[in-house]
Amino acid sequence: MSKTINIALVGATGHVGEALVELLEERDFPVKDLHLLASSESAGQSLSFRGRQLRVRSLEAFDFTQVQLAFFAAGVDVTRAFHEAVRAAGCSLIDLSAALPLDLAPCVLPELGEGATQGLTAPWQVSVPTPSATACAVVLAALKPLLQPRQVQLNAMLSISTLGRSGVQELARQTAELLNARPLETQAVDRQVAFNVLAQVGAVDEQGHAELEKRLAAELQQLSGLPGLAVGATCVLVPVFFGDSLALAMQSDVDIDIAAVQRLLETAAGIELVEAGDYPTAVGDAVGQDLVYVGRVRRGVSDPRQLNLWIASDNVRKGAALNAVQIAELLIKHYL
Amino acid sequence: MSKTINIALVGATGHVGEALVELLEERDFPVKDLHLLASSESAGQSLSFRGRQLRVRSLEAFDFTQVQLAFFAAGVDVTRAFHEAVRAAGCSLIDLSAALPLDLAPCVLPELGEGATQGLTAPWQVSVPTPSATACAVVLAALKPLLQPRQVQLNAMLSISTLGRSGVQELARQTAELLNARPLETQAVDRQVAFNVLAQVGAVDEQGHAELEKRLAAELQQLSGLPGLAVGATCVLVPVFFGDSLALAMQSDVDIDIAAVQRLLETAAGIELVEAGDYPTAVGDAVGQDLVYVGRVRRGVSDPRQLNLWIASDNVRKGAALNAVQIAELLIKHYL
Missing domain, CATH: 3.40.50.720 (NAD(P)-binding Rossmann-like Domain)
Structure with a gap:
């Protein structure tokens, strides 16, 4: 060019x-x-x-x-x-x-x-x-030849950098205050986020959904080409500076063939599949990387028609x- | 007596x-x-x-x-x-x-x-x-008169005290080392857990399930009186000292009546329902308390047959x- x-x-x-x-x-x-x-x-x-x-x-x-x-x-x-x-x-x-x-x-x-x-x-x-929609959509796109999910359930454990620089500073400050046994003052978030998990990102609507969760669902429906895809999503904030951790479950109408899922993920564009037994983490693997890291590929504990997997992704760079x-x-x- | x-x-x-x-x-x-x-x-x-x-x-x-x-x-x-x-x-x-x-x-x-x-x-x-099964089962028991869930999906964000005193010490030590820019040494867990999320607790079997996840599923089936209940579970470790945070989704065969769900939860034994718009956290609400705290009661973002809710519970005391x-x-x- x-x-x-x-x-x-x-x-x-x-x-x-x-x-x-x-x-x-x-x-x-x-x-x-x-x-x-x-x-x-x-x-x-x-x-x-x-x-x-x-x-x-x-x-x-x-x-x-x-x-x-x-x-x-x-x-x-x-x-x-x-x-x-x-x-x-x-x-x-x-x-x-x-x-x-x-x-x-x-x-x-x-x-x-x-x-x-x-x-x-x-x-x-x-x-x-949004970063977690990207990570999920990359995985959904890879698996599309094998399964048309009926329903997906996403639990997105988002790093505090989701809130930008002020979020990162807040986690650092709160952590230091708590470790030094000083009284906690909250600023960029309205409660203790250090050593805690916050159940929502931003305000929720009358139905209880956060803007981010609705956006995520709409994006997943558009990107997957499945406008009728049922999506359940919970986006929470964890005391992590950078990198998102996602637990994704997909419901299919047939039993999941795990070996076939793994073969697709191994060769898919943009995905690094971590071998069974090991697992990727946001901080240890994803941060600073261009790939979406996938691990813990398995069926539901008592549900052969469910696919569970774990995704670690850099929310700032790849996301x-x-x-x-x-x-x-x-x-x-x-x-x- | x-x-x-x-x-x-x-x-x-x-x-x-x-x-x-x-x-x-x-x-x-x-x-x-x-x-x-x-x-x-x-x-x-x-x-x-x-x-x-x-x-x-x-x-x-x-x-x-x-x-x-x-x-x-x-x-x-x-x-x-x-x-x-x-x-x-x-x-x-x-x-x-x-x-x-x-x-x-x-x-x-x-x-x-x-x-x-x-x-x-x-x-x-x-x-x-196990603590997260207790928290979920208390909620399931309360909702049983209204809905017989077909499938439940649990994402359990467990505090490091799940690993006992050595886990708590590890998180404190790792956090202090990182805040002081000292090189990280891992002891009680095999990687960085401070400012990170670990995708599994303990080793997994050949199917990819951790012992705790299988136990949780079996306990939920027994306690709910629904031996055929399909359970998907992901138990992860978050950098929190005490208190578990659970994102629970239940799939029903009919549209969920949120107002009826809330009425049942308000009067149920052992549950404190936090009003819509607000939400409980492990550290801010549950730790040191005998009740299971429930919030964010809502349908799936694009799935009226799904009930989503958030639970914060003390894993040592109540759990x-x-x-x-x-x-x-x-x-x-x-x-x-």
């Missing part, structure tokens, strides 16, 4: 934004100019890209007609406030904040290859699936930033 | 053993003599009971004909080595180590009342259900020690 494009990165100073800058360089993405943007409080910082220090500028003043593609890796509110202006400027948008409805900005899973972006027209608006860059790589084939 | 009995407590120096001693005193259990027993390494320590210091003696030298009831709260191996001698001495046994098969030592759930001990003959050998004493209270009605 000899042509290059201009890119804007909104939310450049967050974990995901930083990982995006690294990946654009690492994967030799055909960037001409890279515009790093953030809220006016974070503007003025700088990040290294291709040996130069790029200054982070204020999003508010930015003219999106200068760029062909914008990554949105800031909060939901930021994406919702700017996405129409981005589209009006003729700029494509890859949203990492799960802010836009899936009919407006469909989810794309790079592991599905060319088919993933079929039917999209420029300027594109696409959603990067968000790499995914977004891979989606961009698919999209620019149409551009260049 | 004016009569009293002699009691032996095996594993007196562990967390559960200590909680048992406290509860026997707190609940004014009709103890005549209390014999505290442990391995010869732990013998010589002492614990306070009714204002006196009781010395912990060596299990090996103990004559079980001196007592009418023995609590076994040590390791699996200890129970397996001694249970026949205990029975031969005419002494009843309450096992907290999940060491004995359920046909030999059936599970008892005190919340089921008199019926729980029906059909047992002296000297009794009964099993205290083990209190349960054992409540079982003993049921049994001694036959004795005295």
Whole structure:
């Protein structure tokens, strides 16, 4: 690819934004100019890209007609406030904040290859699936030739970086306070998260579902191509800094052939299958890696029609930033 | 009750053993003599009971004909080595180590009342259900009038005290090392558990199931009175010192009536239902309490026939020690 494009990165100073800058360089993405943007409080910082220090500028003043593609890796509110202006400027948008409805900005899973972006027209608006939806969808896509799940049940034990930098700082601070027997003050979360598990991420609706759980279900239905898939999901916060741990169960109408499942997972794109007896962990295996780690592949304890497995995945890199860059790589084939 | 009995407590120096001693005193259990027993390494320590210091003696030298009831709260191996001698001495046994098969030592759930001990003959050998089975079974028992679940899926996020004192020490030591940027050494567990989630507790069999997961399934089938209940279970270790967090999903053949579920849970024995919107946590609510805390009662995100809920429970007190004493209270009605 000899042509290059201009890119804007909104939310450049967050974990995901930083990982995006690294990946654009690492994967030799055909960037001409890279515009790093953030809220006016974070503007003025700088990040290294291709040996130069790029200054982070204020999003508010930015003219999106200068760029062909914008990554949105800031909060939901930021994406919702700017996405129409981005589209009006003729700029494509890859949203990492799960802010836009899936009919407006469909989810794309790079592991599905060319088919993933079929039917999209420029300027594109696409959603990067939430990190746990990505990890599950990669596994579901691999297993599709063998089984059409009737129901999936996901228990997502999310690291505190799901809440961004303030979450990471909160866990570090709370842990240090408790270990030093100082009274606990809560700031970024409303209760003790150090040495504890929080049963939900954010507020819940009248039916008791968190926004993230509903999003996850809708994304899984879209990405699996099974719009009627029954999804049960519980997303909780665990005292882990980075990396998500997922317990996934799928209900099938026939007995599960574990050997066949393992063969599919061994050869699937984007998956590293850990051998039986051992298991992957978020911290020990997934963090910093591009693959989704899968282990503990087994039937239900007393249910041969159920497949259980364990997934460890990097929520910042594979779950968000790499995914977004891979989606961009698919999209620019149409551009260049 | 004016009569009293002699009691032996095996594993007196562990967390559960200590909680048992406290509860026997707190609940004014009709103890005549209390014999505290442990391995010869732990013998010589002492614990306070009714204002006196009781010395912990060596299990090996103990004559079980001196007592009418023995609590076994040590390791699996200890129970397996001694249970026949205990029975031969005419002494009843309450096992907290999940060491004995359920046909030999059936599970008892005190919340089921008199019926729980029906059909047992002296000297009794009964099993205290594992802590997460207890928590789930209390909830299942409460909901039985409304729904007969076809399948239950449990994701049990167990605190490190599941591994006993050595586990608790390991988490404290690993956390301090990591916060002080010292190299991590693993001892009681084979990898980093601080700021991480471990996908299994103990070794797994050829089918990939951990002993604890199989036990849990069998206990739930027995306690629910639904021997054919399909159970999927994943038991993981989270970096929490005390208190278990459970995500439970039940599959029904009909749409779930959430309001009816909530009404049953509100009035059920042994359950504290946390109001919708809020949720209980292991550390913030359950630890040190006798009740099982339930919250996040809802349908599946896209599955009206699924009931999801969240349980926080004290694995040492309610999950083990209190349960054992409540079982003993049921049994001694036959004795005295």
